[in-house]
Amino acid sequence: MGNEKLYKIGELAKLADVSSRTIDYYTKLNLIEPEKRSDTNYRLYSDETLNRLKRIESMKNEKYTLEEIKANLQQWSKVSPDDKVRDKLTSIQLHLEQLMKEAKELGPIIQQLKPNQMKKLYRILTQPTAACIEALIVLLGKNPFS
Secondary structure (H helix, E strand, C coil): CCCCEEEEEEEEHHHHHHHHHHHHHHCCCCCCCCEEECCCCCCCCCCCHHHHHHHHHHHCCCCCCCCHHHHHHHHCCCCCEEEEHHHHHHHHHHHHHHHHHHHHHHHHHHHHHHHHHHHHHHHHHHHHHHHHHHHHHCCCCCCCCC
């Protein structure tokens, strides 16, 4: 752990812009956990917990339920011990899921497109979509080109 800064619950709450009660609640739900306890039995939280807390709040703002958030965090914690990779994958997943929600909202409009409009839309979306999929495959270490 080294010289990593540890925060008491009040400090963490202020940095994450949430209440101490929210942190208590998330701790009880096992969404976050203290790094250790102080000599005076205060719960101490790490920067990793701060980042996780910010991720939870971001997902809440995207209208995810706490159960969905918990499942999501468990899934990503298995991906890599590297925080940068895990954060990037989480960010990509959140963005992808937001795009999927928006695509569902656009479904009725897309169904009303004329065939020529549909072909044009398909051409516009195909190349960037394929590039994103290839990038994710490479990022996850499953490069089909090697």
